[in-house]
Amino acid sequence: MARISTIMNANPLTVKKDTTIFEAAKLMANKPHGCVIVIENKKPVGIITDSDLVKNLAYKKINPESKVAQIMSSPATSIMHNSKLENANKIIDTKGFRKYPVVDKEGNLVGLVNENDVVQAINDNIRFHRNLQNTVLILFVVFEFFVFILYRYLINYFPFLR
Amino acid sequence: MIRANTIMTENVVTVNEAASLKEAANLMLNKHVSTLMVAKDSKPIAILTENDIVRGFISKKAGKVKDVMSKNFLTINPETAYIFIIKKLKEEKIRLFPVIQNNKLVGIITETDIVDATRDFTRFHQIMQEAILAAFGLVTAFFLFFFSPLGQSLRNSLA
Numbered sequence: 001m002a003r004i005s006t007i008m009n010a011n012p013l014t015v016k017k018d019t020t021i022f023e024a025a026k027l028m029a030n031k032p033h034g035c036v037i038v039i040e041n042k043k044p045v046g047i048i049t050d051s052d053l054v055k056n057l058a059y060k061k062i063n064p065e066s067k068v069a070q071i072m073s074s075p076a077t078s079i080m081h082n083s084k085l086e087n088a089n090k091i092i093d094t095k096g097f098r099k100y101p102v103v104d105k106e107g108n109l110v111g112l113v114n115e116n117d118v119v120q121a122i123n124d125n126i127r128f129h130r131n132l133q134n135t136v137l138i139l140f141v142v143f144e145f146f147v148f149i150l151y152r153y154l155i156n157y158f159p160f161l162r
Numbered sequence: 163m164i165r166a167n168t169i170m171t172e173n174v175v176t177v178n179e180a181a182s183l184k185e186a187a188n189l190m191l192n193k194h195v196s197t198l199m200v201a202k203d204s205k206p207i208a209i210l211t212e213n214d215i216v217r218g219f220i221s222k223k224a225g226k227v228k229d230v231m232s233k234n235f236l237t238i239n240p241e242t243a244y245i246f247i248i249k250k251l252k253e254e255k256i257r258l259f260p261v262i263q264n265n266k267l268v269g270i271i272t273e274t275d276i277v278d279a280t281r282d283f284t285r286f287h288q289i290m291q292e293a294i295l296a297a298f299g300l301v302t303a304f305f306l307f308f309f310s311p312l313g314q315s316l317r318n319s320l321a
Contacts, residue, residue, distance in 0.1 A: 022220065025219060026220050028213065028216055029213065029216050030213075030217060034213065050213050050215075051196060053212070053219070054215050058183070058184050059187065116251075116280075120280060122284055123287070130290065130291045133295070134294060137294070137295070140302075141301065141302070148308075148309045151309070
């Protein structure tokens, strides 16, 4: 069974609580992550996405030299690194966010997972299982067919079938 | 076969390349989108994502859309297969597909559209899986009954 740790991005961008917004923006520019996780003692305390930055810098005119703690979404909903994809999907369905920090048993940050990765991985799994199940079923029906149709001939050769 | 035109968003928010980054950011917030198409005479020439705007804010001198927009994008047509889009997403990490027909922008496929479509397919696959299992189960039950002694006696009494 696939776990979150196999599909997560193990190198998330992280900042401290007292980093300035400008520094965080600098870190995120030109990176495909789309978000930066605010950590405190290795534990995720908040998350800042591209759209948070756009909203706060362009719309609300927050000073770029202020701290990230002002604009971060906190607390960030974390997903355990060993949780199953279906359980992660349930969390994603209820929360409706795109990006989630992945934490280990002690609550330390180990990665980042986004909605699309989880959904795609589940779809791949379902497809694989469906193909496997259909193959098994077809083989079983073929076997059944032979046993039932050829029963009358088989009993001539195998007396124990009588 | 699922095509691009069934999953694309048809209302694309476009922006002029001479607009300022602030205008572009306001447009994004008002229209609730994360990506703008930069268009000239309804012909797409570049894309502008939230990340591009962030990049524009940290480099002090870039104030216009045309300073930060990226002209490097992959266009598809409405007949492009869904499988092709998924393949590009997974292998080349392309997250944005403007849909072009006769040199005109007719829609856009973003990551959100792909997530929604994939969720639908997953549900469809699950239902199909259950249906196939049920059908095979009924066939098996029929075989077992038909060739069993009970079925034999029923067949004999009917004949």
